[in-house]
Amino acid sequence: MLSVNRAAGTKRSLINIAESCVRAGVKIIQLRDKTDDVRGFYRNAILIRKTTKGKALFIINDRLDIAKLVNADGLHIGQDDLPVEAVRGLLGPGKIIGKSCHSLAQAVAAENEKVDYISVGPIFSTPTKPDYQAVGLQLLKNVLSRVSLAVTAIGGIDKNNIGLVRGSGAKNIAVVRAICEAGNIEKAIDGLKSEMININLTPNL
DSSP, X not given: OEEEEGGGOOOSOHHXXXXXXXXXXXXXXXXXXXXXXXXXXXXXXXXXXXXXXXXXXXXXXXXXXXXXXXXXSEEEEOTTSOOHHHHHHHHOTTOEEEEEESSHHHHHHHHHTTOSEEEEOOXXXXXXXXXXXXXXXXXXXXXXXXXXXXXXXXXXXXXTTHHHHHHTTOSEXXXXXXXXXXXXXXXXXXXXXXXXXXXXXOOOO
């Protein structure tokens, strides 16, 4: 999964990043933008929805209203957002709901809420989540051993440490800066895939 995120510090447009990722074969793209106003977020959501349609799943972060308006494939929520039951009722059937978790207790609670997947992180320190301390690989291992739903590792993951994350058992990995800040996005994605191949694991962005 790629989180298209203006907080990554990229000078590229979020649309350009999404287009490059789709060409490189990324199958899940999430739009997360805490800096733009609602009109800008909506405009980007419409364009990324067009880019991903039929090629990649499109997940909106936080903004339930915009996810519904652009017919996104799903919504990713945080610990302080609306309850999962309410989100599912408003978003409609067949949509994906994910939830951010930063502890084992939160992960277990999210599974009981019947989300479709959870994210665990930040695994490593990252400027895109300055208010959160790194949870580390041990929490990731603990969550993977405890819950049965899909788990996505996120936070500070790049070519230098993605092997450690995979080695901890993660089948799904989300990246932000490792791609958004890259000079050549397609090459950066190939590099992440190659690193996973080098440790005899199947690439799965």
